Amino acid sequence: MIARPIETRAVGAHHDRVDGPLKVTGHARYAVEHGPDEGVSEHLTAWLVGAPVAKGRVLRVDATQALATAGVVSVVDHESARRLDDTGEQGDGELAILQDDRIHYRGQIVAIVLAESAEAAREGARLVHVQVEAGDHVADLDSEEAELYAPEEVNAGHETDWSDGDVDAARAGATVVVEGDYSIPYEHNNPLEPHAATAHWDGEVLTMWDSTQAVHAVASTLAPMLGLEVEQVRVRAPYVGGGFGSKGLPHSPEVAAALAAMAVPGRWVRLAVTRQQMFAMTGYRSQSRSRIRLAAEPDGRLLAIEHDAVAPSAAVKEFVEQTATISRMMYAAPARRTTHRAAALDINVSSWMRAPGEMPGTFATEVAMDELAVACDVDPIDLRLRNEPATDPETGNPWNDRRLVECLEQGAERFGWSGRSPEPRTTTDGDWLVGTGVAAATYPTLWMPGNGARIESRTGGRYAVGIGAVDIGTGARTVLQQIAADALDVPVSAIDLAIGDTSLPAATVAGGSSGTGSWGTAIVQTAQQFRADHGPEPAPGLHTQTTTESYPDMAGHALHSFGAVFAEVRVDRWTGEVRVSRLHGTYSVGRIVNPMTARSQLLGGLLMGLSAALHEEGVRDPRFGHVVTQDLATYHVAAHADVPPDLDARWLEESDTLSTPFGGRGIGEIAIVGTAAAIANAAWHATGVRVRDLPVTADAFL
Amino acid sequence: MPTLRLTVDGVARKVEIDSRTSLLDALRERLEVTAPKKGCDHGQCGSCTVLLDGRRSLSCLALAVAHEGADVVTASGLGSMDEPHPVQQAFLDHDGYQCGYCTPGQVCSVVGMLEEAAQGHPSHVTSDLDPEALIDLSNDEIRERMSGNLCRCGAYAGILDAVRQVHAEAGNGTGGAR
Numbered sequence: 001m002i003a004r005p006i007e008t009r010a011v012g013a014h015h016d017r018v019d020g021p022l023k024v025t026g027h028a029r030y031a032v033e034h035g036p037d038e039g040v041s042e043h044l045t046a047w048l049v050g051a052p053v054a055k056g057r058v059l060r061v062d063a064t065q066a067l068a069t070a071g072v073v074s075v076v077d078h079e080s081a082r083r084l085d086d087t088g089e090q091g092d093g094e095l096a097i098l099q100d101d102r103i104h105y106r107g108q109i110v111a112i113v114l115a116e117s118a119e120a121a122r123e124g125a126r127l128v129h130v131q132v133e134a135g136d137h138v139a140d141l142d143s144e145e146a147e148l149y150a151p152e153e154v155n156a157g158h159e160t161d162w163s164d165g166d167v168d169a170a171r172a173g174a175t176v177v178v179e180g181d182y183s184i185p186y187e188h189n190n191p192l193e194p195h196a197a198t199a200h201w202d203g204e205v206l207t208m209w210d211s212t213q214a215v216h217a218v219a220s221t222l223a224p225m226l227g228l229e230v231e232q233v234r235v236r237a238p239y240v241g242g243g244f245g246s247k248g249l250p251h252s253p254e255v256a257a258a259l260a261a262m263a264v265p266g267r268w269v270r271l272a273v274t275r276q277q278m279f280a281m282t283g284y285r286s287q288s289r290s291r292i293r294l295a296a297e298p299d300g301r302l303l304a305i306e307h308d309a310v311a312p313s314a315a316v317k318e319f320v321e322q323t324a325t326i327s328r329m330m331y332a333a334p335a336r337r338t339t340h341r342a343a344a345l346d347i348n349v350s351s352w353m354r355a356p357g358e359m360p361g362t363f364a365t366e367v368a369m370d371e372l373a374v375a376c377d378v379d380p381i382d383l384r385l386r387n388e389p390a391t392d393p394e395t396g397n398p399w400n401d402r403r404l405v406e407c408l409e410q411g412a413e414r415f416g417w418s419g420r421s422p423e424p425r426t427t428t429d430g431d432w433l434v435g436t437g438v439a440a441a442t443y444p445t446l447w448m449p450g451n452g453a454r455i456e457s458r459t460g461g462r463y464a465v466g467i468g469a470v471d472i473g474t475g476a477r478t479v480l481q482q483i484a485a486d487a488l489d490v491p492v493s494a495i496d497l498a499i500g501d502t503s504l505p506a507a508t509v510a511g512g513s514s515g516t517g518s519w520g521t522a523i524v525q526t527a528q529q530f531r532a533d534h535g536p537e538p539a540p541g542l543h544t545q546t547t548t549e550s551y552p553d554m555a556g557h558a559l560h561s562f563g564a565v566f567a568e569v570r571v572d573r574w575t576g577e578v579r580v581s582r583l584h585g586t587y588s589v590g591r592i593v594n595p596m597t598a599r600s601q602l603l604g605g606l607l608m609g610l611s612a613a614l615h616e617e618g619v620r621d622p623r624f625g626h627v628v629t630q631d632l633a634t635y636h637v638a639a640h641a642d643v644p645p646d647l648d649a650r651w652l653e654e655s656d657t658l659s660t661p662f663g664g665r666g667i668g669e670i671a672i673v674g675t676a677a678a679i680a681n682a683a684w685h686a687t688g689v690r691v692r693d694l695p696v697t698a699d700a701f702l
Numbered sequence: 703m704p705t706l707r708l709t710v711d712g713v714a715r716k717v718e719i720d721s722r723t724s725l726l727d728a729l730r731e732r733l734e735v736t737a738p739k740k741g742c743d744h745g746q747c748g749s750c751t752v753l754l755d756g757r758r759s760l761s762c763l764a765l766a767v768a769h770e771g772a773d774v775v776t777a778s779g780l781g782s783m784d785e786p787h788p789v790q791q792a793f794l795d796h797d798g799y800q801c802g803y804c805t806p807g808q809v810c811s812v813v814g815m816l817e818e819a820a821q822g823h824p825s826h827v828t829s830d831l832d833p834e835a836l837i838d839l840s841n842d843e844i845r846e847r848m849s850g851n852l853c854r855c856g857a858y859a860g861i862l863d864a865v866r867q868v869h870a871e872a873g874n875g876t877g878g879a880r
Contacts, residue, residue, distance in 0.1 A: 016794065023802030024790040024809060026737025026777035033736035045731075118731050119720045192741045192749055192854050193803040241739070241803025242854050275742040473801025473855050600797045604856030632746035632852065639849040643858045645841065 001532075003525035003551055005657040010482040010492045011593050011664070018478050018497075019239070019471070028239040031196040031211040032270045040198060043268035044073060046260045047121035048253065049111035049128050050280055051103040054625025055137035055346045058101040061111050062129040069127060071120025076112040076263050084255075085227040093316035094349040095225065097252045098259060103132065104316035105348040106626040107280025109252050112260050114269065137346035140622035141287065141312045146343040148310060151320045154340045155356050156446075156512070158322040164393065165335030170304035174295035178372045182292060182364035183693045186618030186627060187285040188278070189353045190637055191472075193241020195253050195282045196272040199261035206258055207234045212250070213243040214509035216468050219502045221250045222258055237500045240472040244608070245352030246283045247472070248511040253281055279630035283351030284618065286311045288323050290364035300376040300383045302333035307365065308341070315344040322357035326365055329558065330442060332389035346625055352511060354608060355669035358443055359676075366439035366677030367692060370684065377422065380438050380681070381408050392558030400559045400658045403588035404440055407564040407652065411586035412438075414650070415566040424688035432570040434581075435686025441585070441674035445559035445659045446514040446666065447552045451522035452505025455488070455530045456543035458496070463488055465526075466498040468507035469519040474668060475597030476515055482593055483520040483662050487527035489536075505545055513561075513666025516593060517659060521551045524661040553658045561665050563587040565606070565674045568646075569682035576698030580610055580679055582646040585671050590656035591663035602649035602671045609675025611638035617695050706766055710735055711779025717766075725764035726750045729774070737776035737806040741852070748851030751807035751814070752776050758814025760850075777806030780813060789813055792867045798860035804853045812865055815847045816872070839869055 022028040034040045051058070063075035081098035097109045111128050115121035138145045150160050171177060198209040206228065212218050212235070219233040226233070240247065257271040273281055293306040307327035313320050324338040353359075373380040385405055391398050412418065420436055421427070427434040456464040465484045471477040477499060485492040498504055508518055530544035552559055568582035585606050592598045615636040618627045629635040649671065655663030676694055683701075684690050691700045703718045710733060717732045726743070729735040729752075738761050741749030745763040752761045753775040761774075781787030786794065789812045799805040819837045827846045828837065837843065844865050845858070853861070 017797070019802070020794045020799075021783040021786060021790075023799055023805050024777065024786060024793045025781055025783055026806035026809075027783065028802050029736065030739070030803060033730070035734040035736075117720060118727055119722045123722075190854055191803075192747060192801065192852065193739070194741070239802060241741075242801040244854070272740065275744065275746075473799075473803075475800070596797050597800075600800055600855075600857060600860060603859050604800060607856030607858065608854075631744060632742050633744070637852060637854060638856070638858075639852060640858045640861070641842075641845045641849040643845060643862070647859055 001525060001529055003521050003661040004528060005661045006486050006524055008486050008591065008662055010485045011662050012591060014596050015478055015482055015492060015594055017475060017597065018481060030193050030239050030241050031209050032198050032272050034198050034209050040268045043270050044114045044116065044264060045118045045121040046257065046269050046271035047113045047125040048109050048256060048273065048277060049113065049125050049130065050107035050277065051110045052130055053103060053132050053134040054106040054139055055135040056103045057133045058103060058110055059131040059133055062131060065127040066113060066124040069120060069124050071116040072113060072124035073116060074114040074263055075128060076259060077110065081259050082262050084225045086224040094252055095250065095255050097255055105314060105346055106624060107277065107348055109256050109281065112256050114260055114264060137625050139345050139347050139620060139625035141343055143622065146345060148341040148343050151318060151340065151342050154320045154322040156322055158325050161339045162328055163337040167304045167306055167335045167337045170335040171293065171295040174303045175298045176296045176372065176375050178294045178368055178375050180292055180368055180371065180692055182290045182367060184288050184360040184363060185694060186287045186620060187353055187612060187616050188618050188635055189244040189246035189284065190278065190635070191242030191244055191246060194273045194275055194278055195247065195251065197254060197257035198268060198270050199257040200268045201261040201265050203265055205232050205234060206261065208257065209236050210254060211240050211247055212237050213240065213247040213470055213472055213511050215470060215500060215502045216506045217509055218250050218254060222254065225255065226258060235502045237470050240470055243472045244354045245356065245511055248352045248509050251282050275632065276630045279627045280348045283349065285353035285356065286313065286321060286350035288321060288360045290323060290361065292364050292368040294368055294372050296372055296376060298376060300372060300378040300386050302331055302387050303335065305331065305333045305336040308339045310341045312345045312347060313342040314347050314349040317349045319350045321360060323361040325357055326361035328394040329392055330365065331387040332393060347620065354672045355443060358669065358673045362441065362674045363676045363694060366674050367680050370437065370681040371690065379422065381412055381417065384408060384440055395558055397556065397558040400557045400656055401654065402560065402562060403652055404562040407562055407586045407588055408440065411564040411566050411584055415584050417566065424685050431573050433573055433686040434568065434570050435682045435684065436566065436568050437678045437681025437685055439565050439674035439677035439681060441563035441565055441670050443513055443561050443670040443673055445517065445552060445561065446512040447659065448508035448514050448518040449549050450547060451507050451518050452545060452547040453522040453526040454505050454543060454545040455526050457534065457538040457540050459540045461490065462494050462496060463490065464496045464498065465523060466504040467519055467522060468502055468504040469499045469515060470510045471499060472510050474510065474515065474601060475594060476510065478597060479516055479593040480519060480523060484523050484527065486662065487524040513668040513670065515666065516664060517666055520662055521660055522548045551661065557658055559659050561587065561589045561670050563670050563674065565678040567678040567682040569679055569686050571683060571686045571701050576701035578614055578683060578696055578698060580644045583610060583644045585649045587651045587670060588654060589651055589667045589670060590654060590659055590665035592651055593662065593664050598667055599649055601667055603647060605671025606647065606649060606675055607638050607643065609672040610642065610679060612694060613676035613679035614695050704767055707771055709773045711776055719766045721767055723766045724762050725766045725769055726761040728766040729761065735776060737778040739803050739807060741804065748811060749804050749807040751810045751851060753810050753814055758811050777809045780809060788871060789864065789868050792864035795867065796860040796863040797857065798864040799857050800855035804851060808851045808853065808861060811848060811851045816869065819847070839874065
């Protein structure tokens with residue numbers, strides 16, 4: 001069966017986070033916090049050793065001194081590690097660690113030290129001497145040896161190139177052409193909980209607590225590599241200290257945890273990646289560059305959109321963000337051309353970071369739109385209204401409910417946009433130059449099939465609901481109870497929800513703003529089947545389990561969320577210091593399941609966008625190939641004092657049952673989309689200086 | 703190995719430590735007290751904040767051997783699930799957290815910060831440095847004083863509201879007083 005839309009009561013109402021008391025009192029247990037009361041005793045601590053060069057071969061891992069250190073039990077290297085059977089369909093070079101002597105990037109795991117204490121493990125790792133033969137590496141996109149190529153596809157299966165109409169003719173006939181190069185630096189997810197795992201191998205079953213956004217994906221990835229059936233890998237993630245994409249796919253430390261546990265059967269192993277190692281081992285957003293050309297009529301109506309994106313990709317494993325796909329659907333234009341090119345470098349492996357594709361792509365396009373507004377002397381909001389597409393330009397499909405115009409208009413009203421001077425550098429407040437900017441945001445409705453849920457009746461009218469979903473801080477544990485309650489037509493208090501465990505029905509990743517929609521659909525479908533099987537007053541102990549195959553009308557509609565971001569920026573005329581004083585987001589994201597958790601997630605997205613706009617910059621030293629800004633003192637993320645005094649997120653009241661049976665779409669990504677552009681546009685309005693490269697820093701204004 | 707005596711969340715504990723052991727590792731690795739979190743181990747994120755002899759302190763930067771006899775209070779010692787500390791209750795009321803990993807450190811930091819302000823300690827944004835002057839715990843003051851505790855989920859708005867609530871409940875209105 002396919003889920004049918006439900007009547008919502010609990011969905012849409014405030015519910016306290018069910019895990020709040022555990023979290024604020026410090027009793028929620030994260031990946032390496034499971035102790036003797038859960039069977040974890042006499043554990044060993046694992047410490048990772050990274051490659052000291054960016055390319056080459058390991059000649060010898062000399063562990064003599066390390067093993068002579070008190071407390072060090074074992075050193076696992078490429079000669080002693082368990083052989084992996086299968087490293088994935090295409091051969092996953094990121095995960096195939098300790099299998100041979102090749103070094104693909106600086107910081108790649110080349111040894112694991114196991115010791116009786118954290119201090120001994122760390123000291124042991126220091127005393128492992130990795131002798132290498134260094135090769136010539138290329139770690140700089142601007143190097144002459146960095147050759148651009150067209151990947152077969154880009155992230156999420158999007159086409160590498162896509163065009164429509166005659167772009168060159170349209171540009172040749174255009175009155176106005178705006179052209180620019182826009183860039184995003186390396187950005188690192190930096191969840192506060194470092195990637196970590198507690199693992200145990202008893203000869204039959206590998207048991208892990210892992211800091212992951214997808215327990216089933218960890219099990220299904222590790223099992224074939226380790227020569228195990230998927231049932232032989234048990235992964236739990238009851239609490240996860242953030243992920244933002246970096247825990248969406250398994251990374252090499254999870255393989256290391258498994259290899260370490262299998263090297264010492266019967267003993268528990270705790271492995272926590274250090275903050276510094278995270279910058280090499282756990283994924284990141286690649287730097288990217290977008291060349292944008294907008295051709296338009298004098299009134300700003302677009303005639304052609306060109307978006308060519310370039311980014312480096314790790315030679316050992318390709319990952320290319322879909323940076324230009326935004327330009328395939330956002331605005332109307334009779335002609336458009338979008339391309340992606342990559343260069344394979346000897347660098348660590350990039351991966352998902354909040355809104356891959358949309359975040360960097362929208363920075364480029366929404367700043368370019370601001371420049372077009374200036375070139376045409378049109379208000380930036382009016383410019384966007386004039387380029388509203390009636391149907392999705394990419395597919396020709398009707399929209400589910402494109403309400404960008406309302407987001408812009410309601411946001412403008414609340415922000416006080418009207419009467420804004422089109423000229424830059426017209427408002428001052430003491431030594432501060434003050435400006436305002438706007439940008440549009442969008443994110444597709446990603447819905448993942450293959451989610452299972454199990455519902456069992458209990459005594460007293462209670463229901464056990466199980467699904468292997470993960471709450472990484474989003475509020476999933478709370479909102480899935482609300483959805484289950486409405487789907488079963490019972491109070492929220494009658495639901496006993498279990499998540500975060502591969503012993504529960506399979507669930508897809510907490511990522512791509514797909515979790516609540518995909519998992520929630522599975523719960524609704526199962527609840528409806530449960531009622532069909534067992535009626536409204538079932539005896540205790542009856543159960544139903546189903547797995548989703550389809551729900552949203554993907555073929556008939558273009559399913560997207562939209563939003564508008566408004567920013568007020570202040571730039572000190574003498575020092576160039578940039579402050580965001582106001583930041584508003586207005587979103588059309590379907591029905592909000594829980595206004596409290598939703599507001600927090602949207603505000604958090606806006607702040608991560610602010611952080612990208614002003615602070616975050618990973619700096620890679622091409623001489624050595626690694627990111628040198630590898631801690632929180634040199635890689636800056638927004639702190640409390642960076643929060644705008646006026647920070648606000650709102651949403652339109654709506655329900656989208658084309659996307660999910662409860663009417664909601666995901667909200668995890670959209671608030672980071674467009675935010676950096678709105679801030680950069682406001683900085684231009686304050687100063688007259690157009691910044692096309694993130695982050696926007698003081699030097700640009702001096 | 704040296705034996706360290708600590709009072710942790712009101713309970714006298716003895717623990718064998720390495721001379722290199724940080725207070726954070728003594729708590730987490732040896733005493734299984736995991737309320738204080740390890741986010742960076744370098745004093746850059748604030749997740750490990752505890753109240754050490756009554757003052758907020760980064761336990762990852764404290765060598766355990768240097769704190770013989772110390773009184774350590776973590777978020778677990780401030781309140782319980784059933785009876786949360788007013789700061790913890792305010793975090794719940796204002797959703798001042800998401801993933802929860804920085805939260806125990808934030809909670810301890812707020813408790814310590816309010817005491818510092820009450821004692822008249824100035825911050826970077828305090829304009830009147832007269833030691834007799836009262837600290838006006840404005841939003842800017844709170845933001846500045848809480849900036850040693852990073853929250854990557856970006857729950858700062860809720861944290862600010864939580865601090866405001868606790869400060870007001872303590873009879874301080876908008877301005878602080880000694």
